[in-house]
Amino acid sequence: MNDSAPGPSSGIVDLLGVLAYAELAAFLRLAEDAALLAPTLNDRAELGDVAAAEYGHFRVLRDRLSGLGVDPEEAMAPFVDSIDAWHAQTRPGDWYEALVKAYVGVGIAGDFYREAARHADPSIRSLVDEVLADESRSEFVVERVRAALEADPRLSGRLALWARRMVGEALSQGQRLAAVRPELAALLVATDNADGADGTGAIGAADGGIGDLAEVGRLFARLTEEHGRRMVALGLTPGS
Template identity: 70%
Template sequence: MSDSPAGVVDLLGVLAYAELTAFLRLAEDAATLAPTLTDRAELSDLAATEYANFRLVRDRLSALGVDPEEAMAPFVASLDDWHAQTRPRDWLEALVKAYVGTGIAGDFYREAARHVDQETRAIVNEALAEEVRSQFVVERVRAALADNPKLGGKLALWARRMVGEALSQGHRVAAARPHLALLLVSAASAEANGGSSAKDDGPSTPTGGPSADSGTDLVEIGRLFARLTEEHGRRMSALGLVPGP
């Protein structure tokens, strides 16, 4: 039995399942939507990276004495629903989802990880590194927009829909998993106070249970999500798309 804080287990559980589903969806998109063999190979490489990240997080759960399947189980419905609501219809939609949709979800996990122990935080940040994904997707989308600028409006609407779905699912997860919500509230409060209060020598997550003031918690999370949309705007601009309201 693990003695790790429940919020840490929840964070690793949701991230592990997110990486596993990202692998499965990218592999499917590579097989069914990629227009060339080169594109199929590139997206397959991305899928392989996601699977490696899944194994990294899964192994951290095991090292903490946590059954990875049990840790992931509470998040299966929410993440599966998000993927069902954001199934890409073509190659460019798949690329935008891989960059924008997965990116804002990663911001969510990265913010929560600011208030966990140093080793877990390092693993989360390693699993969420974006460099490979960024280079490949940005090049492909920008090239497509250069060939056909009219695609910009369609892809911008698609990206906004994905982010809206991601934030909606994030609110539901936070409301259902109060210990994970506490990590997000800590991140939001630290940001409001001008910086993170996380310490390198251990998690700052309270271990005695969730806050009684869940309404206040959800308000703080709402503010944090509003800030996450700023990162969404940055990614949109990198793709050559116009951020929406």
């Protein structure tokens, strides 16, 4: 990197770092779920393909961090404990819980990163959109879960409750990260200027508090809307 060129902001480093570790952790957990919980070899292969895609995304993010002159391990390190704790708290008990986690749980976590990227420069937004693309995961999981619910409608209540638990854990994790990483939180609640340029953000770095409560409310409304969309796609009732 040219020494005269400005480096990335700490908020952008945090965004790429947390997303890189999230993708690496997702790869490891999905691979484990495929090996231990998949009922057939075809299912194992399908979920393995999803895991491999997550690892590919991790490599893209790792290479971008390196290209920006940032040590990827240092960028990821602040988020290891939090993401590992989320996975430990949401360890699936069976194949269907693993599928719902792969779609709903990982999905809402990705929504946080998309929200932060909305206020980054276009190259970062494009990168985040690329690594969070979930078409293959969506098609695979939706097909399997819908077939299971058709065969046994009694699964609906249990899986809906499981999805709600994961979302609650993900939202709590996001709040904790916002408290300890104010530069990342500033991206989440930044406000846009009238001309569409990036705003300055609404985080008080001194106290880590969120200053624009209205924008926080809009953020959580968008996250809730996306969660509801995924639940409907699976054939589950969002509020059940």
